Amino acid sequence: MTVTTGERAGAVHASGELLDTKRIGAFRHLTVVAPGVPERFRPGNFVAVSVGDSSFLARRSYWVHRVRPVGGYGATVQLVVDPNGVGGAWLASLPAGSRIEVTGPLGRPFALPKEPVSCLLVGEGYSAAPLFPLAERLRERGCAVTMVVAGADEAHLLSSLEARRSVRAVTVVTADGSVGQKGRVAGVIEEALARSQAEVVYAAGPHDTLHAVAAAAEAHGAWSQTAVEVPQPCATGLCHGCPVPVVGEDGVARVARACSDGPVLRGDRVRWGDLG
Amino acid sequence: MTVELAGLTLASPLLVASGCGGTGRELVPYLGEQGLAALGGFVTRSITLDARAGGPAPRLVETPSGLLHATGLPNPGIDLFLATELPWLARQDTRVVVSVAGRTIGEYAELARRLGRSPGLAAIEVNVDALETGSGEPFQAGSVVAAVKRDLPRGLPVLVKIRPDLVRVVETVRVVLEAGADAVVVGTAQPAALPDGRPAGLSGPAVRPLALRCVTEVCAAFPDAQVVGGGGIATAADARSFLAAGAVAVQVGAALLHDPTTAARLAADLTQETVR
Ligand SMILES: Cc1cc2nc3c(=O)[nH]c(=O)nc-3n(C[C@H](O)[C@H](O)[C@H](O)COP(=O)(O)OP(=O)(O)OC[C@H]3O[C@@H](n4cnc5c(N)ncnc54)[C@H](O)[C@@H]3O)c2cc1C
Ligand SMILES: Cc1cc2nc3c(=O)[nH]c(=O)nc-3n(C[C@H](O)[C@H](O)[C@H](O)COP(=O)(O)O)c2cc1C
Ligand code: FES
Numbered sequence: 001m002t003v004t005t006g007e008r009a010g011a012v013h014a015s016g017e018l019l020d021t022k023r024i025g026a027f028r029h030l031t032v033v034a035p036g037v038p039e040r041f042r043p044g045n046f047v048a049v050s051v052g053d054s055s056f057l058a059r060r061s062y063w064v065h066r067v068r069p070v071g072g073y074g075a076t077v078q079l080v081v082d083p084n085g086v087g088g089a090w091l092a093s094l095p096a097g098s099r100i101e102v103t104g105p106l107g108r109p110f111a112l113p114k115e116p117v118s119c120l121l122v123g124e125g126y127s128a129a130p131l132f133p134l135a136e137r138l139r140e141r142g143c144a145v146t147m148v149v150a151g152a153d154e155a156h157l158l159s160s161l162e163a164r165r166s167v168r169a170v171t172v173v174t175a176d177g178s179v180g181q182k183g184r185v186a187g188v189i190e191e192a193l194a195r196s197q198a199e200v201v202y203a204a205g206p207h208d209t210l211h212a213v214a215a216a217a218e219a220h221g222a223w224s225q226t227a228v229e230v231p232q233p234c235a236t237g238l239c240h241g242c243p244v245p246v247v248g249e250d251g252v253a254r255v256a257r258a259c260s261d262g263p264v265l266r267g268d269r270v271r272w273g274d275l276g
Numbered sequence: 277m278t279v280e281l282a283g284l285t286l287a288s289p290l291l292v293a294s295g296c297g298g299t300g301r302e303l304v305p306y307l308g309e310q311g312l313a314a315l316g317g318f319v320t321r322s323i324t325l326d327a328r329a330g331g332p333a334p335r336l337v338e339t340p341s342g343l344l345h346a347t348g349l350p351n352p353g354i355d356l357f358l359a360t361e362l363p364w365l366a367r368q369d370t371r372v373v374v375s376v377a378g379r380t381i382g383e384y385a386e387l388a389r390r391l392g393r394s395p396g397l398a399a400i401e402v403n404v405d406a407l408e409t410g411s412g413e414p415f416q417a418g419s420v421v422a423a424v425k426r427d428l429p430r431g432l433p434v435l436v437k438i439r440p441d442l443v444r445v446v447e448t449v450r451v452v453l454e455a456g457a458d459a460v461v462v463g464t465a466q467p468a469a470l471p472d473g474r475p476a477g478l479s480g481p482a483v484r485p486l487a488l489r490c491v492t493e494v495c496a497a498f499p500d501a502q503v504v505g506g507g508g509i510a511t512a513a514d515a516r517s518f519l520a521a522g523a524v525a526v527q528v529g530a531a532l533l534h535d536p537t538t539a540a541r542l543a544a545d546l547t548q549e550t551v552r
Contacts, residue, residue, distance in 0.1 A: 011305050013537045055341040057480050057534045233336040234533035237302035240350045241336035255329045276333050
């Protein structure tokens with residue numbers, strides 16, 4: 001079985017419209033009309049958003065959580081926004097009808113297995129967003145999908161209700177034990193791997209979580225695909241400002257651009273110890 | 277609107293500034309049907325003799341209306357650049373300007389020798405700021421230019437990129453013109469520091485008035501010189517104020533990181549202006 005790298009799709013820069021915004025737990029779910037973006041989307045892609053106050057020059061990256069047709073608008077993209085920080089708070093405060101500058105879909109998406117193998121999907125906080133469309137795609141290919149959804153508490157957990165339709169089993173973990181098992185991903189990954197017999201593990205979350213998943217996958221002889229989040233000032237591959245230390249196919253240490261060589265990278269290729 | 281710069285005919289007065297257009301390929305989705313041919317030229321990120329991995333994260337930090345950058349000039353080194361990047365750029369029907377940076381005068385000379393033998397480039401842009409000793413000194417800049425000119429075949433123009441430092445800009449331009457520069461680019465980033473104290477460049481709209489003042493002074497002091505202006509240009513009106521000050525062409529950098537369609541929009545707008 002082979003899992004290599006996901007192919008990048010062509011991106012567009014669109015003046016989008018915020019169609020709908022609603023609070024779910026600690027996050028805001030935004031539905032955005034951005035012509036050209038949903039059509040090209042693959043799970044693991046993200047979009048870059050410009051902060052409305054143009055004195056903030058860096059772009060803000062958001063995973064595409066869902067692509068959904070909305071009557072009269074064609075396809076839309078849905079984003080999950082953590083309202084911390086300048087850009088997040090601004091996006092979360094926007095009323096429906098606002099215009100947003102959106103570029104996407106960007107980045108290398110998750111690579112899919114060629115055979116219908118067992119897959120484990122591990123997501124923490126808002127970062128679990130891209131795993132939901134991935135689960136659907138994998139199920140369409142006949143893969144058995146198991147999921148671990150983690151968060152600081154119930155409010156920072158993406159709802160697994162919908163996922164239950166496309167996955168075989170969901171393990172919920174919160175740091176404070178407010179729902180599901182109490183603990184962190186690193187504490188449950190071994191068991192999840194052993195139980196699912198997964199041949200491919202997909203992970204999205206903070207670096208320490210990704211590192212733990214990549215290490216566990218390697219120990220089990222599974223492939224891992226990790227969605228790495230580092231600040232991406234331009235998000236389009238222009239500035240070289242998003243370095244991720246990796247090991248190339250030739251075994252040589254290199255520095256990749258997270259936004260364009262990633263953000264999804266093979267877990268065994270990232271030099272986690274050198275990633276800040 | 278075509279302009280003449282250092283003996284070259286450019287399709288537009290708008291060039292992509294060094295280090296802000298990736299390898300060129302990343303910009304293509306945002307340029308429309310014409311691709312890079314819509315622009316007056318593409319300046320590569322600064323290329324060094326040996327490969328450079330680039331500096332540690334964070335490499336870019338937001339500051340009001342500006343971006344601080346300390347990228348460490350990540351690039352594959354001249355040999356790999358000539359083998360893997362220049363051939364593609366040369367096929368894009370645009371003016372390819374290769375920016376070079378060295379630690380010593382000898383390195384600049386060696387870069388010039390290698391580039392002088394390579395087909396596909398229209399000009400060299402000398403980034404004198406990278407010199408390890410005395411990079412701010414006019415006489416050092418003059419020595420670099422003289423060394424580069426000595427080792428280049430005749431007919432390959434040399435653009436020299438100068439820091440828009442009002443105290444010495446006129447003196448530096450005088451020295452590099454005497455040393456044989458075919459044109460000067462007034463519009464490097466302003467010397468600044470990251471919050472952690474590391475030396476960095478400051479770019480973006482925050483530096484525009486400083487750069488415009490320097491361009492104005494240089495054009496007044498050397499009415500016959502070919503001057504390319506840059507620094508914080510984000511709109512066609514910004515570009516026009518540099519052209520009105522006497523610049524033959526302009527470079528746009530940080531604005532592309534905020535909105536990758538900026539180059540195409542500005543090029544189209546500036547073309548319309550002269551048709552009218
Ligand atoms: C590929 C990718 C996908 C992401 N998906 C989501 C998502 O679906 N939902 C969500 O809420 N957030 C997501 N993020 C994180 C989000 O982009 C940053 O948290 C956001 O840029 C912070 O911006 P801010 O203005 O709210 O915060 P501030 O703290 O005000 O940001 C200041 C600066 O630091 C950068 N920055 C700070 N922390 C981060 C970080 N952890 N990652 C990236 N940049 C950072 C910002 O881009 C900005 O330039 C994603 C990041 C990446 C790289
Ligand atoms: C991320 C980044 C990387 C840059 N890299 C280079 C470089 O390699 N060589 C160079 O001469 N200038 C480099 N610059 C400077 C720009 O080319 C430009 O001169 C400067 O940023 C001012 O213009 P701007 O405000 O339009 O960006 C870089 C600027 C940025 C923001
Ligand atoms: S964020 Fe600019 S190259 Fe990745």
